[in-house]
Amino acid sequence: MHDDRALIEARLRRVLDERIRPAVYPLRHPLTVTVWTAPDEPVPVAEGLAAPARPIAPGERWGAPWGTSWFTVTGQVPGEWAGRTVEALVDLGFTESMPGFQCEGLVHRPDGTPVKGLNPRNQWIRIGDPVSGGELVDLRIEAASNPEFFHGRPYRPTPLGDRETAGRAPMYTLGAVDLAVFDHEVWDLVHDLEVLGELMTELPADSARRWDILRAVEAALDAVDLQDVNASAPAARAELTTVLSAPAPASTHHISAVGHAHIDSAWLWPLRETVRKVARTAANMTALIEQEPDFVFAMSQAQQWAWLKEHRPEVYARVRSAVSEGRFLPTGGMWVESDTNMPGSEAMARQFVHGKRFFLDEFGIENDEVWLPDTFGFAAGLPQIIRAAGSSRLLTQKISWSKTNSFPHHTFLWEGIDGSRVFTHFPPVDTYNCTLHGGELAHAARNFKDKGAASRSLAPTGYGDGGGGTTREMVAKAKRLADLEGSPTVRWERPEEFFTAAEAEYPDPPVWVGELYLELHRATLTSQAQTKQGNRRSEQLLHEAELWAATAAVRSGFPYPYEELDRLWKTVLLHQFHDILPGSSIAWVHREARATYRAVAEELGRIIAEAQSALAGDGPARMCFNSAPHARHGIAPGGGATSGGDEGEATLSARADGGYVLDNGRVKAEIDGRGLLVSLYDHRAGRESVPPGLPGNLLQLHQDLPNAWDAWDVDKFYRNSGVDLTTADSVTAEGTAVRIERSFNDSHVTQILRLPPGGRRLEVETEVDWHEREKFLKLAFPLSVHAERYAAETQFGHVYRPTHVNTSWEAAKFEACNHRFVHVEEPGWGVALVTDSTYGHDVTRTVRPGTNGAGGAGGTGGRPDTTVTVRASLLRAPRFPDPETDQGLHRFRHTLIPGASIGDAVREGHAFSLPERRVDGAAEAAVQPLVGVDNDAVVISAVKLADDGSGDVVVRLYESVGGRATVNLTPGFAVTGATRCDLLERPLAAEECGPRLALALGPFELVTLRLSRG
Structure with a gap:
């Protein structure tokens, strides 16, 4: 047998x-083909249709990297084919594998009407069903000759990732272009x-x-x-x-198939090409919807819908029609499928604000489901943001990529740092590009970890990443698999239908508390440092622009820049897409991102300056504006203006070894002749921060060639080899600061270490002229702290992670994300490392031998002592997909704060990133804060005018240290009403209105208030 x-x-x-x-x-007839190649970037459809063309035959080369060619395909249906179904078959030179990662086309009629997309798994265009015979065929194809990065060895360095370096040699060979009878x-x-x-x-x-x-x-x-x-x-x-026809038994696993094409908003193609990928895919899906009555298609990322509306209105019109029928589904409610680890608190909130508002404004649709199939792990602060946006469900697939531990559930409740929970599903099919292959479905049924309590899962079905979507072949399989013995049942269902049924059958699912850490792609927290710095800087400038524009609008009638801020927010949110901000796109994407961030900074700087000038008035005085939530020098939280200054200048003295001692009466720092931090003494606590023999400010250089996914991954074995950069070219005094110069290989580092006047912190400025390849640069600070866990800032709070590696789950977190700070504490005393722009870090724990006897950690005569080492990740040098990743000059700022509580870390994190601005103005009294709070544990994350143009002031605040807080919010203007709102500024509950608003907040609770002006 x-x-x-x-x-x-x-x-x-x-x-x-x-x-x-x-x-x-069974029957074919050749068609005639001509081609016109656009000389530069893609042209409007009308221009492409009208351009003069030359003949081209199968076998001829076409298509320079990133080029656009317009093919005209003409012919006539043979008369003897009357009564048959006829299709045009167009092979642009496809490799059958990897749709979305090579040449593609969008078919138009001569009048510019879009027909459908072409890709390796979708090469047909229906001519007639049936034909009469003799019909004229006239098709126009806008073809993109995008490079095929995954042909052969997929991770090789290549110049193809930027049009400036890709060359102009044709890449593709035209294949057969025929009419054919379809049986x-x-x-x-x-x-x-x-x-x-x-x-x-x-x-x-x-x-x-x-x-x-x-x-x-x-x-x-x-x-x-x-x-x-x-x-x-x-x-x-x-x-x-x-x-x-043999039916499946009732106990069979049920799969909800959702038509899908996860389209990366940028990755191995630039943003402008994604606009066309979306158009090609949407044209295909609307055509498939017209042909298949049961099929439904879901598309997330409001930005991609907005691109269609702006750039391809003729495709968008077809999409709108399909939306009205409930067949083409706006999904997810975010502006893009963003990274969720690195975006700041407000940015993460605005992903939902702008995404949900677009779908509401365009279609009157609000999604309860968050759709993030490919995001590289999920921050612990996300559940309350999801709930605050009015959603309660999450779908992702990416956690199945974890390499160390298998996540224990496929359907569960995910609980965030404040206790908010969202119903979460990981499709057990383990792909967001499902094709409904029998092997995929069998894997989903076997793999589903909630058997016995639940019986259904979701399968995002269609070619994605580079687009393409669901094919008619997949729909044909779904028909046969609807009720087939031996297979899971398959039904086309909307995401909300799946979630509603899943919640109904699984009313008490297991709970997962804390971040959903992806045990893969950890290097995305560091790759492309300037992209990450551009994001952080843009977030800070947006905070300042909204605050000062709102203050000026209330105080002086300044015209609030609604449209400009809306556009700038959307630009920044777009660049938080999970292959842009993580640094895993081609060189073209990051080159454009750097230019975009510069333009964003310039425009926001102008808005800030104009608003502050409106507040300052005309006069000779110098006014100081401070937008940090915990503004120093007597400025109330929420931002204000003053002309205060610091006291307690630092002194500098020389050490015998060529180093220096800095002391400002609060902190004493000793830097030895190697430029290393050998002491950081907290005068108030009488406590040393630096362990004996383990200096800080230590730059460490590691080999860094992961087993796969160069820009994405750092593998743990990188720690097996490394070099401590302890040799200094020079260590010199620069005023009351210390300047350190180092050279290694072809790179150079300049550092400035200083104690600010009256501050309890050591500031470290690091400039790196980086010319390494496949290396990883860390900045290490060993700390004399006994701690089994540490805190890292995340959205609207912080998350705790262990410093030990008792289990494989802990060991897998050898590289993790923080926002502004990492904080390590033992009862009564801690240390914070604050950063202005880095995200990746690692924290390790060791025990030093005892110092008061012959014993040690394993002996009997001495007391062991603990060292916790915090290392900030500065730079990498992967070679794929951008072979020149991070080459050049970079600047980083960190500050080390001995004796810091978690509240200090929160406060200093904001103050370090939001510098004071000085503006010439009138000599009258300082501008008072627009709003203030009287509890340092409460942070105001945004002050702005309401998006609806009503003039109401919106204030967003949260409890920042993880405890319960009672706070009085004091508006600096007349208020006639106060309302708690969701993130979209829709009312939830009225608050008592008065000169102060008393609020009771739970741990990390997020509150949005809308204040009506008198």
Whole structure:
């Protein structure tokens, strides 16, 4: 029996490949092709349609990297084909694998009407069903010759990632361009046999069902006339009727298929190409919706919908029509499928504000589901942001990529730092590019970890990453798999239908508390440092621009820049996409991102300056504006203006070894002749921060060649080798600061270490002229602290992570994310490392031998002592997809704060990132804060005018240290009403209105208030 099975399976593969599939198109007739190549960037459709063209024949080369060519395809349907179904088949030079990662096309009619997209798995254009014979064919194809990065070895360095370096040699060879008769019956036979063959392979070898299928397939193959497949196809299909109609038992796993095309808003293509990918995919999906009555398609990322509306209105019109029918589904409610680790608190909130508002304004649709299939892990602050935006469900698939631990659930409640919970689903099919292959479905059913309590999962179905979407072949499989014995059942369902059914059958799912850490792609916290710095700087400037523009609007009638701020926010949110901010896109993307961030900074700087000038008035005085939530020098939280100054200048003295001692009466720092921090003494606590023999400010250089995914990954073995950069070119005094110069390989570092007047912190400025390859640069600070956990800032709070590696879950977090600070504490005393722009870090824990006897950590005579080492990740040098990643000059700022509480870390994190601004103005009293709070544990994250143009002031605040807080909020203007709102500024509950608003906040609780002006 085993030999029979193997022989029949082999026979099926060969007959399908060599006889049946070719017979789907039994007759062909060549078409005439001409081509015009755009000289530079893509042109408008009308220009492409009207451009002069030259003849081109199959076998000729076309398409420089990133070029656009317009093909005109003409011909006439042969008269003898009357009554048949006819399609045009266009092979632009496709490699059958990897749709979305090579050349693509969008087909138009001569008047510019879009028809559908072309890709390796979708090369057909329907001409008629049936045709009359004699019809003229005239098709226009906008073809993009995007480089095929994954042809051959996928991770090789290549210049193809930027048009400036890619060259102009043609990349593709035009294939056959024909008219062809399409045989429905043979096409159906192909899918009958494919579905049964894939199912047969997955069933147990001794399964009766498997042998029933095998004998039916054998009979069907016997019925096929290999010399006349088309005539014998009905007889072959008849042999399969019984096995295809056998229903699935009630206990079968249920799969909700959702048409899908996860399109990376940038990755191995620039933003402008994503606009076209979205148009091609949307055209395909609207065409498929018209042909298949049960099919539904979901598309997330409001930015991509906005691109369609702006750039391809003719495609958008078809999409709108399909939306009105409930078939083309706005999904997810975010501006883009962003990274969720690195975006700041307000930025993460605005992803939902702008995404949900777009879908509400355009379609009146609000999603309860958050759709993030490919994001690289999820910050612990996200659940309360989801709930505050009015959503309660989350879908992702990416956690299945974790390499160390298998996540224990597929359907569960995810609890964030404040206790908010969201119903979460990880599709057990383990892909967001499902094709409904029998192997995928069998894996989903076997893999589902909530069996017994739940019975259903979701499968995002269609080609994605580079787009393409669902194919008619996938729809054909879904029809056969709707109720088929031996297979999970498959139904096309909307995401909300799946979630509603899943919640109903699983009312008490397990709970996962804390971040959803992806045990992969950890290097995305460091790659492309300037992109990350541009993001952080943009977030800070947006905070300042909203604060000062709102203050000026209330105080002086300054025209609030609603449209400008809306546009700038959307630009920054776009660049938080999970392959831009993480640094995993091609060079072109990051080159443009750097330019965009410069433009954003310039425009926001102008808005800030104009608003502050309106507040300052005309006069000779110098006014100081401070927008930090915990503004220093007597400025109330929420931002204000004053002319205060610091006291307690630092002194500098020399050490015998060529180093220096800095002391400002609060902190004493000793830097030795190597430029290393050998002491950081807290005068108030009488406490040393630096362990003996373990200096800080230590730059460490590691080899860094991960096993895969160069820009994405850092593997733990990088720690096995490394060099401590302890040799200094010079250590010199620069005023009351210390300047350190180091050279290594072809790179150079300059550092400035200073104690600010009266401050309890050591500031470290690091400038790196970086010319390394496949290296990883860390900045290490060993700390004399006994701690089993540390805090890292995340959105609207912080998350605790262990410093030890008791389990594989802890060991896997060897590189993690922080926002402004990392804080390590033992009862009564702690240390914070604050950063202005880095995200990646690691924290390790060791025990030093005892110092008061002969024993040690394992001995009996001495007291062991603990060292916790915090290392900030500065730079990497991966070579794919950008071979020049991070080459050049970089500047980083960190500050080390001995004796810091978690509240100090929060306060200093904001103050370090939001510098004071000095403006010439009138000599009158300082401008008072627009709002203030009287509890340092409460942070005001945003002050702005309401987005609806009403003039109401919106204040967002949160409890920042993880405890309960009572706070009075004092408006600096007349208020007639106060309302708690969701993130979209929609009312939730009225608050008592008075000169002060008393609020009671839970740990990390986020509150949005809308204040009506008198």
